[in-house]
Amino acid sequence: MKNSPLYALLGISACISNGIIAQDIKKPMNILFIMTDDHAFQALSAYGHPISKLAPTPNLDRIAQNGMLFNNAFVENSISTPSRATLLTGMYSHQHGQTHLGYGLKPNKKFFVEYLQNAGYQTALFGKWHLSAQPKGFDTYKIFDDQGEYYNPKFRTPESDGKYIQEEGYATDLVTDDALNWLIFRDKNKPFCVLVHHKAPHRNWMPDLQYLELYEDVEFPEPATLFDNYSTRGEQMKTHELSVAKHLGYAFDLKISQLQNEPTLDYIKASFDMAISTLTPEQLRVWNESYDKKNKDFLANRPEGKKLTQWKYQRYIKDYCRTIKSVDVQVGRLLDYLENNNLMENTIIVYTSDQGFYLGEHGLYDKRFMYEEAFRTPLIIALPGAKKGTKCTELVQNIDYAPTLLDAAGVNKPDDMAGESLIPLLTGTSDKWRDNLYYQFYDYPAVGMTRKHYGIRDKRYKLIHWYGKGEINDKDIDSWELYDLKKDPTEVNNVYNDKKYSKVRERLHILLEEKRKELKVTE
Structure with missing residues (x-):
């Protein structure tokens, strides 16, 4: 364990009490890491987006009020399992091997929690795992079966002999219950690192029964690009299967069970029965009663x-925000526990999502694309001793999470981690920071039919290369896009072939190739 600057920060905050110099007690830093699935920054009210003003998240905002809000936090591959592997390893997808949604994580890659265990930490994971590899580096865990279900999900623990055991309740509440129970009965003589990984607000956005009517009378603002015609974009925007208008399932996504047999993608049609099957008879009665009432006018006209x-957009966004309501309430329970047990002074709190999400922008739901709303992710960190209520505009990425948590614990970053600790940004001691980010999406052909692409983003411009052989009915693709994010923040005007941007284009091409060589990207 190295001498961490965080111990000094904690010492300063602990040294002064009522004007009297007290003994400097250097407590190890505890870690509470909360990650949701597909939480768009647009739906977290600390970011001030119009959607979140109508559906506020006061408990998540508490973390921002006590810490730093990152306005330019991004992922390196906007899809669940690669992002989770990046969190654990501090590496890019091609480095840890989990480039696609399925298998791929290299078994020899070490997780940051393993280093924490070696440093004397007690570690735990609750909720979504979603990796083909077995959990390692955790003293205990309780994880969903695959994606997990919103209602009455199944869990596996080290003691369940490989079996998943169903529990009655709402997933977000159950995960928080488990985390709190572990915190209460942990070894108080050791520092802790607990990962709380929620299913929400993942598709298909099934709210808790108590929130089924929440926001029903609210008219959420439509994004400016809900009806984007993709006029300056390439083939990839003509063939994807992620549009609000065409690809949301009436039953599975929009909760109109009467229209289950309406034409839609086969996997969506097949998913409805599975999603609804875990509800108890009483839960199903309340569920049907609510949605039947809400669907009456739609079905009649x-x-x-x-x-x-x-109409689809409103139904989608309301259910999405309802699931986030549960997340916010449950985060509040965790914060209350820390406050009530005097743990705020030596616990770093991180809130993020495995990636961003489209809330109708470009006519889309889901993630995958390098356009801002999926590429960007919410990130809030409250570090004891650091200045509160601050904002950071530097370019940070999910490769930075593992190095940051190790740094917080006073543990040296291993050489194979690609990211950098965010502690210097949090403490205001950073002299220099990166000025660009690399991104690559590999998972095609797959759900959503989003084409393979990679690119680079600096503080103003974004260059994207779409590539690869077309599968099924898609054409082969090899095209480029360039966006001026200052003049065109919604990314509707591809200026790649605009002569006015020739120098920018040339600079970014060179930068991109240098970055790919540096990272040893072969695809």
Whole structure:
């Protein structure tokens, strides 16, 4: 264990009490890391987006008020399992091997929690794991079966002999219950690191029964690009299967069970019965009663065209925000526990998502694309002793999480981690920071049919290369996009072929190739 600057920070905050110099007690830093699945920054009210103003997240905002809000936090591959592997290893997808949603994580890659265990930490994980590899580096864990279900999910623990055991309740509440129970009965003589990984607000956005009517009378603002016509974009925007207008399932996504047999993608149609099957008879009764009432007018007078897309958007965004309501309430329980047990002074709190999400921007739901709303992710960190209520505009990425948590614990970063500790940004001691980010998406052909692409983003511009052989009915693709994010923050005007941007294009091409060589990217 190295001499961490955080011990000094804690010492300073602990040295002064009522004007009297007290003994400097250097406590090890505890870690509470909370990660949701597909939480868009647009739906976290500390970011000030119009959606979150109507669906506020006061408990998540508490973390921001006590810490730092990162306005330019991004992922290196916007899809769940690669992002989770990046959190654990501090590496890019091609380095740890989990480039796709399925298998791939290299078994020899060490997780940051293993280093913490070696440093005397007690470690735990609760909620979503979603990796083909077995959990390692955790003293205990309680994880969902695959994605997990919103209602009455199944869990596996080290003691369950490989079996998943169903528990009654709402997933977000159950995960928090387990984390709190572990915190209460942990060894108080050791520092802790606990990962709380929620399913919400992952598709298909099933709210807790108590929130089924929440926001029902709210009209959420539509994004400016809900009806984006992709006029300056390439083939990839004509063939994806992630549009609000065309690809949301009436039953599975929009909760209109009466329309289960309406034409939709086969996997969506098949998913509805599975999603609803875990509810108890009483839960199902309350569920059906609520949605039958809400669907009555729609079924009696079904809208068409633009109005139908607008109706779908409202139903989607309301259910999405309802699931986040549960997350916010449960985060509040964890914060209350820390406050009530005098743990705020030596616990670093991190809140993030495995990636961002489209809330109708570019007519999309889901993630995968390098456009801002999926590429960017919410990130809030409260570090004891650091200045509160601050904002950071530096370019940070999920490769930085593992190095940051090791740094917080006073543990040296291993050489194979690609990321950098965010502690210097949090403490205001950073002299120099990166000025660009690399991104690559590999998972095609797959759900959503998002084409392979990679790119680079600096503080103003973004260059994307779409590439690869087309599968099924798609064409082969080899095209480029360039965006001026200052003049075109919604990314609707591809200026790659604009002569005014020739020098920018040339500079970014060179930068991108240098970055790929540096990172030894072969695809």
